[in-house]
Amino acid sequence: xxxxxxxxxxxxxxxxxxxxxxxxxxxxxxxxxxxxxxxxxxxxxxxxxxxxxxxxxxxxxxxxxxxxxxxxxxxxxxxxxxxxxxxxxxxxxxxxxxxxx
Numbered sequence: 001x002x003x004x005x006x007x008x009x010x011x012x013x014x015x016x017x018x019x020x021x022x023x024x025x026x027x028x029x030x031x032x033x034x035x036x037x038x039x040x041x042x043x044x045x046x047x048x049x050x051x052x053x054x055x056x057x058x059x060x061x062x063x064x065x066x067x068x069x070x071x072x073x074x075x076x077x078x079x080x081x082x083x084x085x086x087x088x089x090x091x092x093x094x095x096x097x098x099x100x101x
């Protein structure tokens with residue numbers, strides 16, 4: 001699952017080692033830190049997502065639920081303050097808009 005939040009973008013996938021854990025992956029270290037500040041991160045240059053953390057399903061579920069509960073905006077893109085992340089979100093929006101057509 002891809003998760004775009006005002007704090008950053010992460011990809012969440014199943015752990016190969018434990019059905020009770022998920023792997024949360026990020027391209028930007030700060031995005032993972034912003035969403036999961038207590039997570040122990042592993043950095044690797046050998047994969048497509050440089051920053052990773054193994055977390056329990058329950059922790060990830062709670063963070064996602066908290067992000068949903070905190071929605072108080074009518075336009076997501078307007079909440080993204082980091083200029084590079086904002087530009088990336090606009091590009092994703094544009095690609096998905098094209099798909100709609």
